[in-house]
Amino acid sequence: MNNLLIAPIILPLLTGMVLIVFQKNIMLQRILSLVALLATIVTSVLLMNQIRDGGIQTLQLGGWEAPYGISLVGDMFSALLLLATSIVSVGCLVYAFSSIGRRQEKLYFYPLFLFLITGVNGSFLTGDLFNLYVCFEVFLVASYVLITVGGAKRQLRESLKYIFTNIIASAFFLIGVAYLYSITGTLNLADLSIRISEIGQDGLITTVAILFLIVFAMKAGLLLYFWLPGSYSVPPTAIAAIFAALLTKVGIYAIFRMFTLVFYHEPQITHLFIGILAAITMILGGLGASGYSDLRKILTYNVIISVGFIMAGLVSLTPAGITGSIYYLIHDILIKAIVFLIGGTIVHLTGTSDLKNISGLIRLHPQLGWMFFIAALSMVGIPPLSGFLGKVFTTQGVFEAGYYWLGIIGLAASLLILYSMIKLFMNAFWGETILSVEEEKGTTKGLLFPIALLTVASVALGVGAEAITGYVAQAAEELLNPNLYIQAVFE
């Protein structure tokens, strides 16, 4: 029992509820939400150290023993994701201070932002399948509202598609829950794992596993990403960045959790299927990223490529592959926030997202340009930046497991990332400067600081990778040994 586990959920939730009351007081809202998120960073660091020293931490809510109550389970994988989530949310929040606009700040922007973080943190920590559904809905409902912040026509149009897609995915989630409950009679993840290994993963359970895979693939953008480019390119920059950084990652987390803890008995069916989906996702994402000349489209397709790449590590089911995926997942949370914030800043400065009308920004905005360059190199995986270790380990794991085709597609997708990011860099930052300071549509005042903050975090993750190696290795070990998780829940 560790009461600290509830803190990352309850801190943003309570703060958000309090902030609804202080709707008009913008300064108070800003300070309180920042304090809540900084406190979340502190608790996740504390949790990481407790898990390192004492193994997986659990909390049985209300004192009801597992499997009857709702368990919160914090293993190293969730703790690392919690830390990355809270760092990114602080970055995006600070960016929102000077970009979101007074009107939106009074219209409950901060409470919604905090509820989004509540749902994401809850999904990382819960040890119960139905509770996972509830946490998904918490952040989805917050995202339904956040995506329409501003109320522009194209936002309304895209948000309708986003909402309907997600409602249908949620219905499938519940169908899966109902099937699984009628087969096994439990919804506690640890208990599910025990019962499925006792009765064996037969065809029926594998079918349910594929159903869950479809649900989470829809949320993660694994092949079923048709809704993603539209809905991630319409909201205001700070919101688009937090969506790109976090929402697909929750789907990825759920796939990792379900297919390492519960449905791991038939990897030649389920994991091969995930591998095929990942390969197609990387190919199509790569084509999209290199084909479009619209800044936002290029960035959203890069989100899709990375989803495929992270999944490749899961497919291998080797220690190296899983370690690589975890590195890459943490790296990707930070880097996607950075490139979306920079992309949004470019649109803010020039008033257009068409690369043909943007040129030579580096003369007036050198910091922005070089931070983008660092982020681009990091995404491609140039050492010593943060993407490098993830790429090396994932590729190593995939080759060890004998999935040569998947590894080769992953490396080819890296080349397409390189091409698309350098295309973006050369078009937007190099060339003739066509806008003078007076002609620009906005300023970068207050916008550079949060981007710099996240860039420093990302570079530190790459250069100081030595410091987190132990944590990542432990996370991979826990994911590959479901018994550690089960023992912790039923201790």
Add this chain to the structure above:
Amino acid sequence: METLMVILVGILVSIGTYLILSKQLLRIVLGVSIVGHAVNLLIITSGGLKTGSAPLLGEKAAGFADALPQALVLTAIVINFAVTAVVLVLCYRSYQSFGTDDMEQLRGNEHE
């Protein structure tokens, strides 16, 4: 009884799917909502129907009904209700903005 319920769920899902595939926004909302109800029925059915008395201490019965699916379905209904409310508001708002509820005209390809 369970078989009957499952057939009912199937019928509701097909009606919902038909409505979701139509062009009018309001029909889609109704379709989504019907699929939601079908799923709720499925959850109730997953615990088995009419297998015992209320799960309370002191009831001297041979068997007790499974209370968990009922707790789940309660949560699912509330969430479904909240989401439907959000969607209806959004539909009204977009009808005001666009002056149409035809999804065909909300494709948005012409701006790309």
